[in-house]
Amino acid sequence: MIIVQNYSLAILLCVITMLCWGSWANTTKLTSKTWRFELFYWDYGFGILLTTILLAFTLGSNGNEGRSFINDIYQANTSSMLSAFIGGVIFNLANILLVAAIGISGMSVAFPVGIGIALVLGVIVNYIAIPQGNPGLIFGGVALIALAILLNARAYQKLQANTSGGVSKKGLILSVVSGCLMGLFYKYVAGSMVSNFNLPEVGKLTPYTALVIFAVGIVMSSFLFNSIQMKFPFIDKPVPLKDYFKGKIKDHGIGILGGMIWCIGMSLSIIASGKAGPAVSYGLGQGATVVAAIWGIYVWKEFDKAPSGTKSLLNIMLLLYVAGLAMIILSK
Secondary structure: OOOOOOHHHHHHHHHHHHHHHHHOOHHHHHHOOOOOHHHHHHHHHHHHHHHHHHHHHOHHHOOOOOOOHHHHHHHOOHHHHHHHHHHHHHHHHHHHHHHHHHHHHOHHHHHHHHHHHHHHHHHHHHHHHOOOOOHHHHHHHHHHHHHHHHHHHHHHHHHHHOOOOOOOOHHHHHHHHHHHHHHHHHHHHHHHEOOOOOOOOOOOEOHHHHHHHHHHHHHHHHHHHHHHHHHOOOOOOOOOHHHHHHOOHHHHHHHHHHHHHHHHHHHHHHHHHHHHOHHHHHHHHOOHHHHHHHHHHHHOOOOOOOOOOHHHHHHHHHHHHHHHHHHHHHOO
16 A cells, blocks of 8 residues: 655645545535535535545555555454444534534535634643644644634624624534544544554555545444434424435536535545644644635624624634644644
């Protein structure tokens, strides 16, 4: 399999992860007027699974290091496969709540709050599991990001007060719950993998195999989580499954594209974690909040009706995020 041996390259992959994770949700906006996100989500999951399988049979089955995908599947033990699967289930529930929050309160609110909480919790959990990097810089960066989250919440309050009839707090609550769950999934995927990508341990998974099992967990749990969501949606009326088969090729294609964009980011983060460490890899990737906030503020104009001073808060929030991420990078 192909692995990363250089720290600078690992950081570059994490930056690409950040761009992917912060941009995939734009695909939900592209279909929001004609295609319910509950229907979008089926294709999103299929896009993730398709991407992991393609990577497993290409990058995961070539090169001189480690085991090939097929050989790795045959030797994997149950506990490792279950750990990666559980990671997919936890992520799926968190992500469904996040997509719902985006639909209710917009990208510039849902991402900074939900993913910000996930970043803080995820870095702490992953550092405890595998302590790599300078803890002072890592947790100092996390502290700046936590402050950025509070500023974003304040900006949301200002927008709410200035909107006729008020903005539902449901989106904010969903973002918080999503963030708490999102901060836990990465630990399970990382725990299923070999500790040294060069010398695979018996029973443990290579990164590429772990990603496939993770994706299977997402798709299989969607038959529970997304089915419930379709019957009891957070917004709008219930949507029947038969509507999925009425979608246009464009609708399905955009959903699959969204899943592929997110999964490329996830795959690069997992591959980079061997050199950068899970805490740094996950923390830097979750800088996606900055990317998503920029999309929401400057492209989708989600805060154009906010009172004066709100954009200043958002700009300070972005600066704190960047400073926090820089400290995380420098921690190793």
